[in-house]
Amino acid sequence: MRKLIVFNQVSLDGYFTDRNSDMSWAHKDDPEWNAFAADNAKGGGVLVFGRITYELMASFWPTPSAIKQFPTVAEGMNNLPKVVFSRTLDKASWSNTKLVKSGMAGEIRKMKKGPGKDMVILGSGSIVSQLTQEGLIDEYQIVVNPVILGAGRTMFDGVKDKLTMKETNSRTFENGNVLLCYELR
Numbered sequence: 001m002r003k004l005i006v007f008n009q010v011s012l013d014g015y016f017t018d019r020n021s022d023m024s025w026a027h028k029d030d031p032e033w034n035a036f037a038a039d040n041a042k043g044g045g046v047l048v049f050g051r052i053t054y055e056l057m058a059s060f061w062p063t064p065s066a067i068k069q070f071p072t073v074a075e076g077m078n079n080l081p082k083v084v085f086s087r088t089l090d091k092a093s094w095s096n097t098k099l100v101k102s103g104m105a106g107e108i109r110k111m112k113k114g115p116g117k118d119m120v121i122l123g124s125g126s127i128v129s130q131l132t133q134e135g136l137i138d139e140y141q142i143v144v145n146p147v148i149l150g151a152g153r154t155m156f157d158g159v160k161d162k163l164t165m166k167e168t169n170s171r172t173f174e175n176g177n178v179l180l181c182y183e184l185r
Helices: 031-041 051-060 064-069 071-079 104-113 125-133
Strands: 004-011 046-050 081-086 095-100 119-122 141-144 167-174 178-184
Touching: 004 125, 031 071, 046 051, 046 125, 051 081, 064 071, 081 104, 104 119, 104 125, 119 125
Parallel strands: 004 119, 004 141, 046 081, 046 119, 081 095
Antiparallel strands: 141 178, 167 178
16 A cells, blocks of 8 residues: 655744745755755655645746756656645646545545555645544654744644654754654554
8 A cells, every 4th residue: 555655844843834835944955955855856656735835846846947956856846746636726737747626535545545656745734734634644754944933834733633653764964954754653
């Protein structure tokens, strides 16, 4: 069975976007981090987004600037299959994207039972929150950035029940980022 994984970056005070919904603070350019990101992009699988993150990603990764700056990551982002969950989006024009307008939990359950590599949610805090409440996320890969934002959004807004996690992996990068991997106990 395929796994559903969350890969998100958060500030030291737990926000994945700042008070203006900006995530640019999470992109520290250094060789070790860039190599990790490029290697991650080669892993394959299905990318899963909500509308806001999808529109942000679709406006950047296909551009000549993204392809020049981050060629390996851009290739992965542009070529991998993608699913965007949105009630308001009319069409998904980024390559290899399927638009799902309703029934997110049911669609994820169906996808998890299907063949193929794992699925990864990037950004998309409301999707993370909803799928966490449904018990559909198998692994949380959270990168803690050494920055304090003071305000913003957490990716767990709306989660009502306490969930206890167990650590499965961790890694510290030279730029101060710390990757923490968790599964439910």
